[in-house]
Amino acid sequence: MIVACEIAFWVVIVLGLFTRYVLKQKKAGLFLLALTPIVDVVLLVVTSVDLYRGATATIPHALAAVYIGVSLAFGKSMIQWADEKFQQYVTKQGTPKPKLYGMEYAKYYAKSWFRHLFSYVIGAALLAGTIYFIDDAERTASLWQVLRLWTVVLGVDLLFTASYFLFPKKDKQGTVSKKDW
Known part of the structure; x- marks a missing residue:
């Protein structure tokens, strides 16, 4: 089901996206995009019912x-990313x-880490x-196992985030934006 x-x-x-851009039906396209949270609710209900009926929790339940x-x-940003790619391609x-590059990239990655933290809080x-x-x-x-693993992944992601502030990402010429200094 997952x-x-x-x-x-x-x-x-x-x-x-197809309805929005190819068929030029913006309201219908927005309606379809707004259905994505309903998929989450269905997933939550199905998983809950399965566990309530006595199933032993498995990795898919945790996932x-x-x-x-x-x-x-990340839902909104994933849809925005898909929207941009659909328009481009x-x-x-x-x-x-x-x-x-540089601090701009570090700040962008830090925002992503805070989204990761938010997703972790919800999932945990x-x-x-x-x-x-x-x-x-x-x-x-299995639920404990996934929770422990996700905690480690969140910590590693934080280390990567901090590294971009300590060692800013350089462009192909090996330079960092002047406004970073």
Whole structure:
């Protein structure tokens, strides 16, 4: 079901963009794009019902919580990215964003890290709530495993984020923007 929801998420986005730009139906396209949170709700309900009926939590159950957190935190930016790419490659209207270097890149990456933190808080809350609700360490071992791994990934991502402030990303000529200094 998680895979089906992931596919449904991207199908709704592609249909929304196609309707918006190719069929020139902006309101219908916006409606389709607005359906993406419903996919998250379906995923949450299906996972909850499965666990409520006594299933032992598995990695896919845990990934449902991760997916919901990521979707809520990054959903708008993922749709915006898809929108820009659709305009560039399908309608040939958009222009690529300029590449970022130096402190501009570091700040952009830091914003992304805070989104990651937000997705982590949502997903971890869902995982912790499920663990508390089931109250059976044997049935929730996979949830704990994913939560621990995600905590490590968040920490590593923070280290990468800090590194871009300490060692700013350089352009192809090996220079950093003058306004960084």
